[in-house]
Amino acid sequence: MDWDLYDAVLFDLDGVVTPTADVHKHAWEAMFTAFLTARSAADGVAYAPYTEQDYFDFVDGKPRYDGVRDFLASRGITLPEGEPDDPPTAQTVCGLGNRKNDAFNQILASEGVTAYPGSVALIQQLHERGKPMAVVSSSRNAPAVLAAAGLTDYFGLIMHGGLAEELGLPGKPAPDTFTHAAEQLGATNARSVVLEDAINGVAAGHAGAFGLVIGVDRGAGVEALTAAGADVVVQDLDELVADEPATDEGAGA
Template sequence: MLGLPDGVRGCLFDMDGVLTRTATVHAAAWKRAFDEFLRTWAGRTGTPFTPFDEVSDYDSYVDGKKRLDGTRSFLVSRGIDLPEGDPGDPPDALTVNGVSNHKNALVQSVLDEKGVDVFDGSVRYVRAVREAGLKTAVVSSSANTARVLAAAGIADLFEARIDGAVAQTRDLAGKPAPDMYVAGAQALGLKPSEAAVFEDALAGVEAGRAGRFALVVGVDRVGQADALRDHGADTVVTDLADLLEQR
């Protein structure tokens, strides 16, 4: 009924794009932050301005990753080497932290103005998982996870949360490394072989595969089913509610 292998005792869910409709918010924030930086960079260096692609660049370099990791990954793809700077750098600072802080400020602004919507099918699935006696956790690279879950009204559906803030405190490597998902399983008292991973990001399904989890479910919101499989998804659905219909 849940589409899970025998022996699975817990489910680990990414948040943005799996539970909440916030992936597009992050993509738009990354585009604005990077485009503003790239215009400034082009003016200072005399290089052409090539804007951030909200689909291909987002999927390849930032989706599913911790904020600083995403910034570094995209800058490397453009051959740009910025100093790390400090966590308190202002959004206009030409540093990795500055660009990252600009992106986060944009996301915070949208969340304050528009709130958070959920994927109803995902909430149905999480409730069904809990009713079946399985444990649940959120594993998200976002440092805003607790705030988003609370705003969405679904924080009470999860027994544990491993997010960007926890990863920083515990020095956990971000996705595509498996560390955050392994920590999520441990927080539920489970081994990876006893847990399933649910992800919409390529880096996330890579993390699930690298951690040798019992099942890695790719959630295809943007027409990248083949890429999700290529990066490690065992199965791909367009909505988690689809799993409730499997026999």
């Protein structure tokens, strides 16, 4: 991996830097399972239960409310859009999204977060080389997660779901948030690397014609990530950490 070919490195957060994708998975599962159970009873319809595959197909990598909307559509369910400040009890798209977010924050507060060691090693090495880096996440929780992991100071920009909304940028799989991050770091798409574990994130990197799109397989699958546009797929970011040249003392030992 020749990092000198690129001017900026753009990291997704959940599943790439931190294992919080698992926390998101559990929060989505708890919320949708409870919702479908109640909805089935109310409608007299046996809706198909929520599965882990639904996470990858409809939710992973997307802004929160987009994930709610797309999953509900997969079950033929339509709810009012609501407003972002809807209470978690509201039977709206925003209400369900906020209910999931409450579950996520409860798990994060009780369990904390520790970044993947391989990801930390790569981030520290790139930092030492002076490589500009940004986090590009659909999650509004990205700043809190990075702070909990102790990694905030490594990144020149944290592009999260809330900031994207303020800027009027569409979320992944559109490439706009990645493009904005690259521009803020003084780089072009063609000279930037995207690291993503989500199908939608990889698709965003491919759609934006970024110089290199690296898929991180945390469960989506090598074939799916490659089909979405990943140029290369790794299991962990430690595979991208460059070997440091041996010292003269070490070479002669």
